[in-house]
Amino acid sequence: MSWLIVTDLDGTLLDDDYLHTQAAQALDTIADTYPDARIALASSKTPAEMIELAGRCVSDPILIYENGSGMAWRECTLCRPGAERLDGFEIESFGRPYAEVLAELRMLRFQHDYQFRGFSDMAPDEIARETGLSLSGAEKARQRVGSEPILWLQDDAALERFQADLARKHLELVRGGRFHHVGSSLNKGRALARLWRLLRFQFGIHAVTLACGDAPNDLEMMERADHAIVFPTREGDYLELANPNAHRAPVAGPGAWLDAVTDLLDHHHEAA
Numbered sequence: 001m002s003w004l005i006v007t008d009l010d011g012t013l014l015d016d017d018y019l020h021t022q023a024a025q026a027l028d029t030i031a032d033t034y035p036d037a038r039i040a041l042a043s044s045k046t047p048a049e050m051i052e053l054a055g056r057c058v059s060d061p062i063l064i065y066e067n068g069s070g071m072a073w074r075e076c077t078l079c080r081p082g083a084e085r086l087d088g089f090e091i092e093s094f095g096r097p098y099a100e101v102l103a104e105l106r107m108l109r110f111q112h113d114y115q116f117r118g119f120s121d122m123a124p125d126e127i128a129r130e131t132g133l134s135l136s137g138a139e140k141a142r143q144r145v146g147s148e149p150i151l152w153l154q155d156d157a158a159l160e161r162f163q164a165d166l167a168r169k170h171l172e173l174v175r176g177g178r179f180h181h182v183g184s185s186l187n188k189g190r191a192l193a194r195l196w197r198l199l200r201f202q203f204g205i206h207a208v209t210l211a212c213g214d215a216p217n218d219l220e221m222m223e224r225a226d227h228a229i230v231f232p233t234r235e236g237d238y239l240e241l242a243n244p245n246a247h248r249a250p251v252a253g254p255g256a257w258l259d260a261v262t263d264l265l266d267h268h269h270e271a272a
């Protein structure tokens, strides 16, 4: 049985300690134990941020970046002519380029006097202060490909008007804890479906899917997948899923992630 495992990072594979080395080891352990499994990381992070974690892995995870704005593959897996490249990865964008998203945002701000600050308005040290990232982390987070994180400075009613204006321009807004994300293709569930089809029709792999996540932006991905592992929020709550094959992990982090994924895969290998 071939598996496609798609996992969120923060609050799922990564806990607050940000133990990237352990996270990479957990990914490599799954790749070693189940050579038929393809692993994809799905995050709101940029390709530059995700490549840092992928670079610590011996296995080659596929990267679904910026909430499903696109995918990045190790170079010469897909070998698409003219594809954008970054640090040995080939980037495949699903939505409109970052410059276009920014142009639309500037136009809306100009026309309606909306009050927000985006990453493009901030220097790396301000991003570092607002997000808790290191300065080099903030620089990587600023290398956007298809979406802009914004700090909203008005009330909820204005945010709803803004969201409706974005929709008219075929842009989406995904609400986050502090930063909201704006882009034209922000859906990890759709990205999972695209990746599944690509494996099916380009590589002939008919994969059973497993999605791991913790937050509302992981919901559709976990409902579309054949199996899901739900990780608890900071408050200890779990998302409710419309997926009969949903399991719960006790805590987030590389150790709990590895245990939960191993349990599920072992169970199905024994059953097969």
Ligand SMILES: [Mg+2]
Binding pocket: 008, 009, 010, 011, 012, 213, 214, 215
């Ligand atoms: Mg998360």
